[in-house]
Amino acid sequence: MTPDQNTSGGLREQRKARTRRAIQDHALRLFLSKGYDATTVEEIATAAGVSHMTFFRYFPTKEAVVEDDDYDPLIAELVRDRPADESPLTALHAALRTGLDAVLTTDREAVYARTRLVVTNPALRARQWRNTATTQSLLAQALADRERQPVDLRLRVIAAAATAALITALTAWVDGDGADDLRTLVDEAFAALGTGR
Structure with missing residues (x-):
């Protein structure tokens, strides 16, 4: 590949990322001002x-605008990079903390808006089960990769518990109107997992 081709491909990917982000940003703004159900795909496209x-080239459905993000692969990669002597639950917690530090620094308002939409909209909340199962599988695989072994029941249970802790912390964040620090809520949720209290 020549440098010109490499630059051209890089610029094309940057334009795609900007377009995708613009669609999501305008969709969230419209969802919050008009309501999720009252906002049409046509309105989102026009605003963007x-x-x-x-x-539809970027998002197969209106729901996908809220649901799709790059956070799960980021967390999975952070899990794989954790020290081998950490327990799986500690590795997941530390990876989530690192990921949240990065994401909340740049995207806090968008993360809160998307989370609030999922928690408060019955249709989106019902779809959360499928998304949660995908996240659990991704995290279990990251743990298995880290331990250089196949995914087993133990890793699936640990990934499911960590995912449940994260979702509970996110729900509490929305219930508190975003006033609490999400990282602190995640720490408290993981502490409850560790102590069982």
Whole structure:
């Protein structure tokens, strides 16, 4: 590949990322001002300055605008990078903390808005089960990769517990109108897992 081709591909990917982000940003703004159910794909596309078809190239459904993010792969990679002598639960907690530090620094308002939409909208909340199962599988695989072994029941249970702790912390964050620090809520949720109290 020539340098020109490499630069061209990089610029194209940057444009795609900007378009995707613009669609999500405008969708969240409209969802929060008009309501999720009252907002149409056409309105989102118009606000983002793209066509209806372009919207669907980036997001297969309206729900996907809220649900899709790059956080799970980030957390999975952070889990794989944790020290081998850490317990799986400690590795998950530390990876989540590191990921939250990075994400909340740049995207706190968007993360809160998306979480609030999922928690308060019955249709989105019902879909959360499928998304949670995908996250659990991804985290269990990251733990298995870290231990250089196949995914087993123990790792699935640990990933499921960690995912439940995270979802409970996110729900508490929304219940408190975002006033609490999400990282502190995650710490408290993982502490409850560790002590069982």
